[in-house]
Amino acid sequence: MGMKKMKNHVWFRTVGTLSLSVFFGMGIVGCGFTPPGGGEPEPQVEQPDDQDAPQDDPQDDPQDENQAPSADAGSNQAALGGDTVTLDGSGSSDPDGDALTFSWSQASGTPVALSDADTDSPSFTAPDSDEQMSFELTVEDEGGLTSTATVFVSVTAPSEPRLYIANLGGNVTSYADPSGVNGNIVPDTNLAGAQTQLAFPADIVVNADNQLLAANFATASVTTYDDADQTNGNLSPDGNVQGAATQLNPAGPTTLAINTGEDLLFVADIVTDDIKVFSDTSSSTFNGNTAPIRTIASVDINNPTGINFGADDDLYVANNGANNVVVFANASSLNGNVNATRIITSAAFTSVFDVYIDAADTMYVVDTAGFIFTFFDASSLNGVVQPDLTLTVPGAVALSAIAVDEAGTAYIVDNGANAVFSYDDIDLLNGVIAPDRTIQGANTQLAAPIRVFLVE
Structure with missing residues (x-):
């Protein structure tokens, strides 16, 4: 340990005839002896060794010590089964500014393959199950010190695709995984019976809370049922919106649309x-x-038999009375008498009954005479237009509705034939083409089907 210097101080101590003097300020130790009788002694001067000289010890400086890094595995995440999940360790740091190496590992959950596990942002595909997964991140600095952090990922199994069918005969049926259903197949659910209060159900939708809503044409009501995918048998509704305040008219409610985001x-x-x-x-x-x-009233609405939402809160209305399709922009905020934003007409239309807009902005118009008219770039359509494709369904009696899934499979209702036809890659079809599959027969419980609603 080094000597601490004191400036300009001299310390004396005399014991008998021996005196010591230390000149701290000069870094010199002096020693003298006064013999009996006095007299000045010959000064004796000793220069300190190098070992006694003041010096710095590098181990005494805490700034020279390597400090451990800090691992940060990012915020906890939520994902749906099948989603690509990217972990984030970019918040990790080292107080000394060292470069860090990364090592990720899975601590719990269904085993998955981590890509780029030696980087700050690996990824994996979430499993198709409800579970909580955890992952550990270990970072190491240049001096070999490490730090570990954990992040959790909550995975929700993807919902099972389900096709709901409204039957004017007084029931609502559904099929899980409908893309593979073909023939005289018993439905997975059949909501039917007096307690259901279904009365010529003209349309159905499912809201964000998985509640089934049915528009009853005969009783001017909307009945609701919790747990839509479990609505089977003679169940009483969980809600029944009916009465003078609803402003619904007997033989009036024909079709529904749902804005799930705003409920x-x-x-x-x-x-x-x-x-x-x-x-x-x-x-x-x-x-x-x-x-x-609110109530949307317009001179441009004429016997509306089908409504559906497209992009950007555009509400498309199939007017059976005017044989056209009209569009109302910002429909979720409209009230009172308004004009349609766009009016779409075509010489091809003979008896328009329904309209549907898919995620690719393709519009499908159902004509009861057996045609499905396909229009690309629906959000730009206005005025007199011609369909890009025309699918003719052979043997169709009275087409009434369509829904299209994300894979491009279409489900087309034939009210007159008591059937639901499905076509793959509907956006490519032109001409007279037989369906890929048909749901039809006594086992299906179809009874004058009129609408379909698809949950994916």
């Missing part, structure tokens, strides 16, 4: 040629004599 239900009424908008469909208050929050 808004749109009900088209052919008696008053308008569209009532109801809010909070997933709430227990959506029951009884409930008034709509």
Whole structure:
């Protein structure tokens, strides 16, 4: 340990005739002896050794010590089965500024393959199951010190695709994984019976809380059922919106559309040629004599038999009375008398009944005479247009509805033939083409099917 210097101080101590003096300020130790009788002694001077000289010890400086890094595995995440999940260790750091090496490992959950596990951002494909997974990140600095952190990923199994079919005969049926259903197949669910209060159900939708909503043409009501995929048998509704305040008319409610993000239900009424908008469909208050929050009225609505949403809150209305399709922009905020934003007509139309817009912005118009008209770039259509493709369904009696899944499989209802046809790659089909599959027969419980609704 080094000597601490004191500036300009001299310390003396005399014991008998021996005196010591230390000149701290000069870094010199002096020693003298006074013999009896006095007299000045010959000074004796000793220069300190190098070992006694003040010096710095590098091990005494904490800034020279290597400090451990800090691992940061990122925020906890949520994912759906099949999603690509990217972990994030970019928040890891080292107080000395050292470069870090990364090592990720899975601590729990269904084993998955981690790509780029030696980087700060590896990824994996989430398993198709409900579970919580955990992953550990270990970082190491240039001096070999390490730090570990953990992140959790909550995985939700993807919902099972399901096709719901509204039957004017008084029931609602459904099939899970409908793309493979073909023939005289018993449905997975069949909601039917007096307790259901279904009365000529003209259309159905499913909201964000997995509740089935049915528009009843005969009783001017909307009945609701919890756990849509479990609605089987003679079940009483969990809600029944009915009464004068609803402004729905007997033989009026024909078709529905749902804005799941804002929980808004749109009900088209052919008696008053308008569209009532109801809010909070997933709430227990959506029951009884409930008034709509808004009504969309327009001279451009004429016997609306099909409504569906496209991109950017555009509501498409199939007018059977005017044989056209009209579009209302920003439909979720409209109220009162308004004009359609766009009016789409075509010489090909003979008896328009339904309209559907898929995720690729392709519009499909159902013509009861047996045609499906396909229009690309639906959001740009206005005025007189010609279909890009025309599918003719051979032997069709009275087509009434269509829904298209993300893979391009279409489900087309033939009310007159008591059947649902399915076509793969509907956006490529032109001409007279037989369906790839047909749901038809006594076992299907189809009874004048009129609408379909697809949950993916």
